Amino acid sequence: MDHLDQLEAQSIYIFREAFARLKKIALLWSLGKDSNVMIWLARKAFFGRLPFPALHVDTGKKFPEMYRFRDHYGKEWDLDLRVEPCPPIDAVDPTLPPAARSAARKTEGLKMALGKYGFDGLIAGIRRDEEATRAKERVFSPRGLEGNWDVRDQPPEFWDHFNASPPQGAHLRIHPILHWTESDIWAYTKRENIPIIPLYLSQNGKRYRSLGDQDITNPVASNASNIDEILIELEQTKVPERSGRALDHETEDAFERLRVAGYL
Amino acid sequence: MNMIVTPASPATPNGTTRPQVRIVIVGHVDHGKSTLVGRLLHETGSLPDGKLEMLKAVSARRGMPFEWSFLLDALQTERDQGITIDTTQIRFRTNSRDIVLIDAPGHAEFLRNMITGASQADGAVLIIDALEGVRDQTRRHGYLLHLLGVKQVAVVVNKMDRVDFSAERFKEISDEISEHLQGLGVKPTAVIPISARDGDGVAERTARIGWYKGPTVVEALDGLEPARPLEALALRLPVQAIYKFDDRRIVAGRIESGSLVAGDEIVIMPAGKIARIKTVESWPVTPVAGRQGAGRSVGITLDRELFLERGDIIAHTNSAPRETRRLRARIFWLHDKPLAKGDQLLVRCGPKESRATVVAIEKAVDPGELSSVENKAIGRNHVGEIDISLSNPIATDPYTENPRTGRLVIEVSGRIAGGGLVLSVDAGQRAVPVDIVPVESALRPDERSARYRHNGAVVWLTGLPASGKSTLAKALERRLFSNGGSPILLDGDTLRAGLNSDLGFSTADRSENIRRLAEVATHLARNGHIAIVAAVSPAREDRATARRIADTSFREIHVATPAEICEERDPKGHYKKARAGTLASFTGILNDYETPQAAELVIDTSTRTVAEAADEIEQMLKTTGVLFDELVDLAANI
Numbered sequence: 001m002d003h004l005d006q007l008e009a010q011s012i013y014i015f016r017e018a019f020a021r022l023k024k025i026a027l028l029w030s031l032g033k034d035s036n037v038m039i040w041l042a043r044k045a046f047f048g049r050l051p052f053p054a055l056h057v058d059t060g061k062k063f064p065e066m067y068r069f070r071d072h073y074g075k076e077w078d079l080d081l082r083v084e085p086c087p088p089i090d091a092v093d094p095t096l097p098p099a100a101r102s103a104a105r106k107t108e109g110l111k112m113a114l115g116k117y118g119f120d121g122l123i124a125g126i127r128r129d130e131e132a133t134r135a136k137e138r139v140f141s142p143r144g145l146e147g148n149w150d151v152r153d154q155p156p157e158f159w160d161h162f163n164a165s166p167p168q169g170a171h172l173r174i175h176p177i178l179h180w181t182e183s184d185i186w187a188y189t190k191r192e193n194i195p196i197i198p199l200y201l202s203q204n205g206k207r208y209r210s211l212g213d214q215d216i217t218n219p220v221a222s223n224a225s226n227i228d229e230i231l232i233e234l235e236q237t238k239v240p241e242r243s244g245r246a247l248d249h250e251t252e253d254a255f256e257r258l259r260v261a262g263y264l
Numbered sequence: 265m266n267m268i269v270t271p272a273s274p275a276t277p278n279g280t281t282r283p284q285v286r287i288v289i290v291g292h293v294d295h296g297k298s299t300l301v302g303r304l305l306h307e308t309g310s311l312p313d314g315k316l317e318m319l320k321a322v323s324a325r326r327g328m329p330f331e332w333s334f335l336l337d338a339l340q341t342e343r344d345q346g347i348t349i350d351t352t353q354i355r356f357r358t359n360s361r362d363i364v365l366i367d368a369p370g371h372a373e374f375l376r377n378m379i380t381g382a383s384q385a386d387g388a389v390l391i392i393d394a395l396e397g398v399r400d401q402t403r404r405h406g407y408l409l410h411l412l413g414v415k416q417v418a419v420v421v422n423k424m425d426r427v428d429f430s431a432e433r434f435k436e437i438s439d440e441i442s443e444h445l446q447g448l449g450v451k452p453t454a455v456i457p458i459s460a461r462d463g464d465g466v467a468e469r470t471a472r473i474g475w476y477k478g479p480t481v482v483e484a485l486d487g488l489e490p491a492r493p494l495e496a497l498a499l500r501l502p503v504q505a506i507y508k509f510d511d512r513r514i515v516a517g518r519i520e521s522g523s524l525v526a527g528d529e530i531v532i533m534p535a536g537k538i539a540r541i542k543t544v545e546s547w548p549v550t551p552v553a554g555r556q557g558a559g560r561s562v563g564i565t566l567d568r569e570l571f572l573e574r575g576d577i578i579a580h581t582n583s584a585p586r587e588t589r590r591l592r593a594r595i596f597w598l599h600d601k602p603l604a605k606g607d608q609l610l611v612r613c614g615p616k617e618s619r620a621t622v623v624a625i626e627k628a629v630d631p632g633e634l635s636s637v638e639n640k641a642i643g644r645n646h647v648g649e650i651d652i653s654l655s656n657p658i659a660t661d662p663y664t665e666n667p668r669t670g671r672l673v674i675e676v677s678g679r680i681a682g683g684g685l686v687l688s689v690d691a692g693q694r695a696v697p698v699d700i701v702p703v704e705s706a707l708r709p710d711e712r713s714a715r716y717r718h719n720g721a722v723v724w725l726t727g728l729p730a731s732g733k734s735t736l737a738k739a740l741e742r743r744l745f746s747n748g749g750s751p752i753l754l755d756g757d758t759l760r761a762g763l764n765s766d767l768g769f770s771t772a773d774r775s776e777n778i779r780r781l782a783e784v785a786t787h788l789a790r791n792g793h794i795a796i797v798a799a800v801s802p803a804r805e806d807r808a809t810a811r812r813i814a815d816t817s818f819r820e821i822h823v824a825t826p827a828e829i830c831e832e833r834d835p836k837g838h839y840k841k842a843r844a845g846t847l848a849s850f851t852g853i854l855n856d857y858e859t860p861q862a863a864e865l866v867i868d869t870s871t872r873t874v875a876e877a878a879d880e881i882e883q884m885l886k887t888t889g890v891l892f893d894e895l896v897d898l899a900a901n902i
Contacts, residue, residue, distance in 0.1 A: 012561035016504045048547035165678025
């Protein structure tokens with residue numbers, strides 16, 4: 001087994017644990033490179049089908065390419081796709097800096113979707129290497145009744161044994177690709193020939209490393225126009241993956257505040 | 265996640281595969297752990313170009329002498345900014361080995377980190393400061409290595425420069441630590457005098473330790489044996505789930521050890537059922553073929569329809585794991601409340617879970633103060649050895665035979681509270697794989713129904729305590745018997761006194777209670793009797809399980825007497841006790857009774873007599889094909 005085989009087998013194991021141990025789960029599909037790999041892995045885990053809904057919490061501000069991708073592959077992959085809206089910006093904590101406030105709409109949309117469907121588990125495609133607070137995550141991460149994350153009181157988790165009993169009314173976040181890196185995602189995307197949104201590839205000297213909402217995501221300087229070039233670029237770059245995400249940089253703790261409140 | 269200092273290449277220049285050994289370095293924080301790691305990386309040529317020069321420059325700029333530990337710190341800083349993780353692996357190479365160094369940082373939550381990191385190690389380096397000698401901390405680390413089953417331990421006595429490279433001082437420490445480790449059943453592979461800072465004894469035997477004839481640290485690492493690869497061990501495929509998304513019935517799980525291929529004869533433990541692997545499944549986009557080995561998440565189909573459940577272990581017939589209800593384990597405890605004899609727990613061994621009782625605490629130790637060994641309770645962050653009995657048989661291996669299946673975690677209130685290694689399973693219970701073929705009755709079902717004038721059935725009376733279930737059940741039993749039938753009363757309380765006396769009133773125990781009732785009742789129904797079950801059975805899901813087990817013979821009757829009337833009757837005084845708070849887990853007061861939604865019959869005993877209610881049940885049994893009316897009866901006898 002090579003490195004990618006090991007990552008894949010581990011993710012499949014996590015998917016199957018989530019499906020076996022929780023009653024009502026859904027997979028969060030943000031349309032980005034990570035969640036596309038995640039859907040691919042889930043379809044492998046369940047022999048070609050996704051036996052639970054794919055949830056797109058839609059801010060309405062994604063790039064047109066992303067919506068096209070969603071509509072096409074939602075059908076081709078035969079997903080039980082639920083598109084859920086986010087509340088308007090006025091409904092969100094006004095003390096947050098602008099980009100974080102904009103992103104916090106997603107947390108609210110997520111909470112609304114949770115309330116609507118009563119999911120006890122949400123599968124999310126976050127990775128440890130993306131950002132310091134995500135690095136502290138568990139694979140099965142309990143959330144409070146308000147969707148909040150208590151970083152100081154996380155249950156022990158070792159030897160692939162996960163805590164899967166959320167308190168009544170609360171839910172778990174399940175992170176099947178927590179152990180992957182950005183390079184792993186691209187190497188696997190290439191190996192498995194997983195479709196990608198073209199915005200990730202360089203045009204006029206710029207490309208997106210990470211795709212969020214149009215108004216708060218910026219491209220980085222890059223000439224990488226295919227996956228091989230992306231992989232070479234990642235080996236050399238010192239630029240963090242989320243540098244194009246405005247909300248991470250407004251204040252030192254903006255992202256941590258968002259995550260504690262329930263953001264992905 | 266891995267931080268790869270040098271690209272790990274799986275092959276030697278001549279093309280053979282290099283053994284990979286995973287080691288952990290333990291020792292008191294100031295005894296020179298990171299200095300040794302920095303020095304090792306340098307001596308084995310594992311540092312990236314320019315790294316050393318960069319560190320020299322940084323040290324010079326700060327006006328500090330060069331320190332090897334800066335190297336590790338620098339790497340850690342990079343890691344913190346780049347890929348932050350809680351256990352790190354650093355790779356380097358000796359002459360014949362690829363070494364994966366597992367860094368288990370931090371001593372505040374030392375045990376948790378050490379367990380997580382060192383639980384994957386094949387060997388360890390235990391570091392001791394030559395000046396300070398063997399400290400409590402050193403003994404604690406030795407004990408933890410023993411706890412984790414790490415048998416290959418190289419001891420290094422560091423900072424020999426601080427004791428003038430004294431052979432006497434070295435011998436003193438060497439004797440003391442060797443004796444301590446051997447007392448734990450660990451024989452040190454080497455005890456090496458070094459100065460990590462200056463390099464003596466790390467890769468070379470310098471003149472200053474000219475009196476020392478043993479291996480250097482690098483040579484000692486080079487001599488460590490890798491763990492037997494998981495693929496070389498016996499097949500263990502714990503069942504995670506059984507999927508039936510289409511016409512395939514796929515058994516899914518991860519191969520923990522060994523390998524499998526279509527055509528293999530397998531045994532499903534603990535039941536001991538035998539089958540053959542028909543296919544290894546995948547999906548059309550990425551098909552798989554051939555033998556699948558340890559680490560793979562797979563799906564297989566079997567050549568026959570067998571009942572399997574999550575947690576069963578699939579093995580080859582000639583090398584099955586042991587089946588047991590009793591095992592000894594060496595555990596570490598992380599929960600606030602100490603673990604004591606008699607405690608009820610949930611044990612997870614892979615995907616298998618079982619309720620368990622602590623039969624004995626054989627040893628309990630604070631790894632910081634090894635002197636105080638006791639056997640009453642294991643406190644938070646302490647370790648110990650326990651004897652547990654399990655309510656369901658599980659298939660497992662001693663840790664020494666299979667590190668993957670020989671480990672378990674313990675849950676308290678839905679949260680992992682501890683974990684450990686299976687030391688031994690109750691001897692004499694080695695399961696002999698047998699092909700379980702249920703023995704059919706000598707009588708055919710129609711022979712019985714001709715005599716009793718009814719088909720077999722499970723008549724399930726559910727309702728609040730004191731709703732009248734038992735009264736009704738007894739009246740129905742008398743009525744059916746008078747008419748020549750064969751009714752049998754299965755009262756929940758009666759079975760609790762015997763068959764189910766090992767069960768309590770937790771949710772899991774209640775489910776098991778209902779499952780067993782349903783199994784017994786179904787067995788009777790299959791043999792032509794009418795099993796009348798009277799049980800509160802408050803959980804809808806449990807009753808659904810009962811219906812699944814009994815299948816078409818299941819008839820549910822909801823005895824829907826209003827709650828206030830039940831409480832008024834209170835023949836056993838349970839409501840009174842519950843109101844007074846002296847009866848825990850009582851259904852009725854706390855309102856945890858889940859009303860049936862599709863019962864075959866609903867009866868309110870407050871609005872009709874017992875005889876009227878029995879009439880209604882009899883009528884329902886007729887219309888649903890359990891009792892024959894005369895016409896059917898005639899037909900059956902022609």
